[in-house]
Amino acid sequence: MRGLLVRIIGCALLVAAAIPFDRAPERVAQPPADDAAARAVPYARSDPARRDSAPSTDAANLPAETITVPDGPDLPASPGETRSVEVVVRNEGSATWMAAGSSAVKLSYHLYDATGKLLAWDGLRTTLPYDIAPGYNGALSLRVALPPKTGVYSIKPDLLRDGQAWFASAGAAANALPLRVTADLDAGYGATTAPASIIPGGEVNIDVTVTNTGLKAWSAGGDHPVRLGYHWFDMSSEAVVWDGARTLLPRDVAPGDSVKLTVDMKAPRAQGAFALAWDMVQEGTSWFSTAAVPMKEDLVVVQERGVTFYGKGWGHGIGLSQWGAQGWAEGAAGVRLNGEQIVAKYFPGALLEAQPISKPFRVLLSAPSTACIARTIWDVARMTSAGGLRLVNDADPSVVYFDAAPNQPLHFTTSGSTLIATEQWSGRRVYVGEDTVTLVPTQWWDPIYIDQKALAYRGNIQVQVRDEGNLRVVNFASSDDYMRGTLPGEMPGDWEMEALRAQAITARTYAAWRQATAGDRTWDVRDDTADQCYGGRSFESPRTSAAVESTAARILTYAGQPIRALFSSAHGGISENVGCLLDAEKIGTTWKCADGWPYLAVVDDPAELAAYDARGENPYGLWSRFVPGDVIREQIIEDYGVDIGDFVSMEFNLSPGGRPISVLVRGTGDWVDLKGDRFLRTTLGLRSTLVRMIPF
Numbered sequence: 001m002r003g004l005l006v007r008i009i010g011c012a013l014l015v016a017a018a019i020p021f022d023r024a025p026e027r028v029a030q031p032p033a034d035d036a037a038a039r040a041v042p043y044a045r046s047d048p049a050r051r052d053s054a055p056s057t058d059a060a061n062l063p064a065e066t067i068t069v070p071d072g073p074d075l076p077a078s079p080g081e082t083r084s085v086e087v088v089v090r091n092e093g094s095a096t097w098m099a100a101g102s103s104a105v106k107l108s109y110h111l112y113d114a115t116g117k118l119l120a121w122d123g124l125r126t127t128l129p130y131d132i133a134p135g136y137n138g139a140l141s142l143r144v145a146l147p148p149k150t151g152v153y154s155i156k157p158d159l160l161r162d163g164q165a166w167f168a169s170a171g172a173a174a175n176a177l178p179l180r181v182t183a184d185l186d187a188g189y190g191a192t193t194a195p196a197s198i199i200p201g202g203e204v205n206i207d208v209t210v211t212n213t214g215l216k217a218w219s220a221g222g223d224h225p226v227r228l229g230y231h232w233f234d235m236s237s238e239a240v241v242w243d244g245a246r247t248l249l250p251r252d253v254a255p256g257d258s259v260k261l262t263v264d265m266k267a268p269r270a271q272g273a274f275a276l277a278w279d280m281v282q283e284g285t286s287w288f289s290t291a292a293v294p295m296k297e298d299l300v301v302v303q304e305r306g307v308t309f310y311g312k313g314w315g316h317g318i319g320l321s322q323w324g325a326q327g328w329a330e331g332a333a334g335v336r337l338n339g340e341q342i343v344a345k346y347f348p349g350a351l352l353e354a355q356p357i358s359k360p361f362r363v364l365l366s367a368p369s370t371a372c373i374a375r376t377i378w379d380v381a382r383m384t385s386a387g388g389l390r391l392v393n394d395a396d397p398s399v400v401y402f403d404a405a406p407n408q409p410l411h412f413t414t415s416g417s418t419l420i421a422t423e424q425w426s427g428r429r430v431y432v433g434e435d436t437v438t439l440v441p442t443q444w445w446d447p448i449y450i451d452q453k454a455l456a457y458r459g460n461i462q463v464q465v466r467d468e469g470n471l472r473v474v475n476f477a478s479s480d481d482y483m484r485g486t487l488p489g490e491m492p493g494d495w496e497m498e499a500l501r502a503q504a505i506t507a508r509t510y511a512a513w514r515q516a517t518a519g520d521r522t523w524d525v526r527d528d529t530a531d532q533c534y535g536g537r538s539f540e541s542p543r544t545s546a547a548v549e550s551t552a553a554r555i556l557t558y559a560g561q562p563i564r565a566l567f568s569s570a571h572g573g574i575s576e577n578v579g580c581l582l583d584a585e586k587i588g589t590t591w592k593c594a595d596g597w598p599y600l601a602v603v604d605d606p607a608e609l610a611a612y613d614a615r616g617e618n619p620y621g622l623w624s625r626f627v628p629g630d631v632i633r634e635q636i637i638e639d640y641g642v643d644i645g646d647f648v649s650m651e652f653n654l655s656p657g658g659r660p661i662s663v664l665v666r667g668t669g670d671w672v673d674l675k676g677d678r679f680l681r682t683t684l685g686l687r688s689t690l691v692r693m694i695p696f
Contacts, residue, residue: 002605004071007020007696011169012201014458015055020128021378024612025435025618025667026638028530029360035504037132038083039436044121046323047381051595054664058417060556061529062096065179066667073462076180076215077179077180077181077182078146078182078183078504079146079148079149079150079183079292080146080147080292081142081617082124082143082144083143084141084142084143084144085141085142085144085155085157085177085223086141086142087140087141087142087157088137088138088139089097089132089134089136089137089138089139089140089141089159089235090136090142091134091136091137092135093111093691094125094134095134095284096131096132096134096684097128097132097159098131099127099128099131099132099332103161103164104127104128104161104162105132105159106125106126106128106160106161106162107121107125107126107135107140107142107157107158107159108142108157108158108159108160108166108426109123109157109158110123110127110158110583111123111154111155111524112154112156112181112393113151113153113154114151115154116361117210118154119147119153123144123145123155124144124145126140132164132285135420137396138219138438138443138488138567142157146179146181147181148292149293149294150180150181150183150186150213150292150294151294152179152180152351153178153179153180153181154177154178154179155177156168156174156177156548157177161671162583163580164659165383168429168453169467170575170668173652174558176465177626179273180265182292183214183293184215184216185216185218185280185291185293185599186213186215186216186223186281186288186293187211187213187214187288187293188210188211188212188213189208189211189278189295189296190210190211190258191209192206192207192208192209192210192278192296192298193206193207193664193665194298194300194611194690195649195650195666196301196302196650196651196652196693197300197301197302197511197650197653197693198267198300198650199302199647200267200268200270200302200303200646201266201267201269201444202648203261203265203266203648204265204648204666205263205265206262206265206514207260207261207262207263208228208247208262208278208496209258209259209260209261209262210228210253210260210261210601211259211336212253212254212258213255214255214258216255217252217254218253218280219252220249220250220251220252220253223284223298223320224282224284224285225248225249225259225281225283226249226253226281227246227249227280227281227283228249228263228278228280228281229243229245229247229278229280230245230265230277230278230279231243231244231264231276231277231279231295232244232268232275232276233274233275233294233297234272234273234275234278235258235272235273235275235645236276236315237275237417238372240268240274241268242372244265244266244327245264245266245279246283247261247262247263247459248566249261250280265300267302267649268302271300271302271303271304272301272303273300273301273302273434273693273694274299274300274301275297275298275299276297276298276299276300277289277294277297278297278298279293280293281300283624298304299444299693300693301694303318305629306627306628306629306631306632307626307629307650307693308625308626308627309625309626309627309691309692310352310622310623310624310687310691310693310695310696311572311622311623311624311625311679311687311688311690311691311692312570312571312572312573312609312621312622312623312688312690312696313568313569313570313571313572313573313619313620313687313690314568314570314688315460315567315569315570315571315580315687316415316564316566316567316569316576316582316677316681316688316689317571317576317581317599317657317659318567318571318575318576318581318582319347319564319566319567319568319575319578320346320565320566320567320568321344321346321567321568321569321570321571321575321605321608322349322490322491322499322503322568323384323569323570323606323608323611323620324346324571324607324608325346325499325502326496327605327607327608327609327610327611327618328341328342328345328498328499328597328607329342329495329496329497329498330611330612331612332495332610333607337498338373338501338503339498339501339502339504339547339551339631340352340501340502340505341407341497341499341500342498342499342502343506343556343661344458345603346506346567347506347556347563347601348598348599348601348603349555350557350558350599351557352395352505352554352556353357353554353555353556353559354554354555355508355553355616356552358515359515360387360460360476360478360479360482361477361511361515361524361525361526362462362475362476362515362518362522362523362524363475363477363482363523363527363534363603364473364474364525364526364527365377365453365457365474365475365524366378366466366472366473366474367470368530369527369528370527370528371420371453371455371527371528371533371534371535372489372528372529372533372535373443373454373455373535375452375453376452377450377452377456377471377473378452379469379470379471379472380413380426380452380471381410381411381412381451381452381463381473382410382411382412382450382452383410383412383439383447383448383450383451383461384407384409384448384449384451385404385406385439385442385443385448385449386406386440386443386446386641387406387441387446388402388404388405388407388442389403389408389410389440389442389448390403390439390440391410391421391437391438391439392437393435393436393437394436394438394462394464395436397440399449400420401421401430401431402430402431403442404423408423408424408425409423409424409425410422410423410424410439411423411424412471414469414471416469416470417434417535418432418434418465419432419437419463419464419465419471420432421430421432421433421437422462429513429514430644431639434465435462436462436463437461437462437464438459438461438463439460439463440460441460445539448538452519454538455536455538456486456536456538457477457483457643458481458536458541459476459477459478459481459538460475460476460478461474461475462474462475462476463475466521467543472522474522475527475536477536479506479508479511479553480549480553481509481550482508483507483511483548484537484545485505485534485536485537485538485540486532486533486534486539486550487500487503487507487545487547487548488539488540488541488544489497489534489535489539489546489594490507490533491533492613493501493541493543493544494543495613495639497543497546500544500547501550502546503548503552503567504547504551505551505554505556505565506565507532507551508534508551508554508555508564509555509556509557509563510522510529510531510566510567511525511532512555512562513561513563513564513565515562516561516562542561555659556599558597558599559693564578564597564598566578566582566600566684568688570608570620570621570688571602571688571690572608572609572620572688572690573575573605573608573609574602574603574604574657575600575601575602575603575605575606575659576602576654576655576656576657576689577593577600577601578596578597578600579594579595579596579597579613580602580655580656580659580661581655582597582677583596583661584661584662584675584677585649585663586674586675589673590653591653591661591662591673592661593655593656593661602656602657609621618681620687620688622695623696624695625686625687627648627684629646630647632647632650632665633645633646636665636674636683637671639679639682640672640683642669642670642672643667643669643670644666644668644669645669646668646669647666647667648665648666648667648668649666650663650665650666651663651664651665651666652664653676659675659676659688659689659690659691660676660680660689660691661675662679662681663676663679676689677689
């Protein structure tokens with residue numbers, strides 16, 4: 001550190017009255033959730049937020065301050081020592097900084113770890129050697145107490161009037177001074193493949209990458225070789241197992257070099273949550289952790305018979321959170337956003353534009369589509385319309401097969417690849433053939449009712465025979481008609497209007513993206529949660545229709561195309577990059593994040609967990625589920641065709657957003673590395689992929 005300079009430029013502090021003393025950042029409480037009745041819609045997808053605040057003070061009366069750190073050598077320092085750092089200070093104000101008295105100005109600093117976490121807000125105070133007059137520009141000595149553990153830290157020098165205010169609390173920028181604390185023997189630990197859950201006494205191999213961050217080389221042999229070991233601690237920090245298996249170094253490791261080791265790890269026989277602590281040891285001398293070197297800890301749950309998952313949210317967790325949209329619209333995080341601002345938050349980088357004139361959306365109504373009400377169409381469909389129907393050839397609508405009277409039903413069946421349409425009042429067959437036909441309402445504003453769905457639909461209905469001998473029934477609806485029939489199925493109609501507007505923009509964009517990428521498919525979207533819950537005219541409500549109309553033809557685009565506007569019920573307070581979940585790629589033996597799209601990224605969502613509606617608070621904040629080991633084994637056999645034997649352990653390969661990209665499951669007979677989203681939500685049926693092995 002010797003020789004490093006920190007430049008502090010500030011103007012005089014002009015304060016007429018005392019200002020409360022600065023404090024470290026505090027948590028801000030959220031408004032309470034309202035209690036009330038149940039949610040209005042049966043079809044929708046089924047820790048208060050915290051903010052760190054800057055120290056409170058009257059910023060208008062504080063000096064502007066700039067702190068810059070010039071380039072300099074990154075010299076190591078020893079743990080726990082006190083050092084002096086030369087800083088350059090310039091008083092650009094009009095008042096003198098007094099070195100003594102009730103308004104004395106002092107030098108100090110704030111200490112942070114390598115991740116930016118605040119470790120010490122109140123650094124040592126250094127008294128000015130003399131009064132600093134306006135225009136002064138010179139070097140002063142700042143005393144710094146170094147942390148007692150090795151590692152990489154940073155300090156932010158600052159000036160203050162004790163008992164009044166820090167100069168930087170007025171919002172002045174301050175560059176951090178890097179600080180490396182090390183010793184002869186020091187170690188850094190990288191990512192490990194430790195399991196998240198394991199059976200008592202289970203044994204697995206774990207990969208651990210270690211780096212020599214000290215000043216001397218590690219010897220692989222000789223009288224005092226360096227090796228990797230581990231300890232097990234319970235949640236009271238008591239050592240359950242101190243001397244875990246030692247792992248030899250393959251070679252001497254010079255300062256700055258890294259080596260990847262494979263450890264034969266054995267779990268404790270007791271059940272519970274434990275910290276698996278990695279620690280280097282110099283045989284015959286000491287463990288590194290007893291000489292100021294921090295251990296790396298992996299949290300592991302030891303549990304018999306299976307795994308307990310603790311989760312947040314409901315759904316895939318990508319794009320817009322519906323509960324988050326409600327929270328932002330009602331100001332649950334302290335600020336109210338409108339619909340356009342909400343979609344901008346969840347889809348960064350996307351543009352809100354008018355949808356080009358496009359073909360109607362094609363909505364699949366027949367199997368496997370269920371309209372989110374468990375009703376579909378197989379090989380029979382009965383349709384009517386209040387104003388009558390016209391049955392025409394789909395390729396040439398001028399070819400009319402039958403004109404049905406008001407409320408006169410047409411009955412469709414199949415015989416092999418042949419489509420049969422029967423007029424039910426007389427029983428006469430009005431069409432028999434293999435062409436695709438279309439039903440058009442005689443009065444365009446009248447919906448077409450389908451008995452098998454118990455729903456009515458605006459627009460036209462296309463009917464054809466699928467290869468399996470069942471009917472394929474597709475509703476052709478305009479963009480906004482589709483939205484009128486979709487929004488009530490996706491979001492309760494009594495939610496905040498701006499949340500409904502955000503959902504309307506998102507859902508319309510999603511359907512436009514599906515249409516643009518349909519290829520040879522004969523439909524664009526299904527009418528259930530595989531795409532969006534769509535109930536046609538039967539789902540419509542005045543309030544949701546008003547939200548649709550206020551956002552008419554508005555969609556989100558990126559590079560001139562509709563974006564993949566994904567959404568789910570609740571993300572658990574943070575959204576995820578689509579490339580790490582739905583689009584994750586298998587490279588070699590494991591899964592990695594694909595590039596994805598910049599508008600589907602990790603986004604913090606403090607409004608979601610604080611959101612509420614007429615029924616009460618967000619019901620998807622926290623949940624848990626136990627899955628027995630034999631069920632895990634059976635489901636892997638069923639879905640992936642691999643028998644792992646008796647369940648042993650489960651390991652998470654986490655994404656930047658904290659969700660498993662993949663899940664490695666080990667058994668007594670085999671192991672599998674499975675795509676996280678599919679395994680957790682489809683195979684095991686969990687609510688979401690934001691899961692842990694202990695409660696959040």
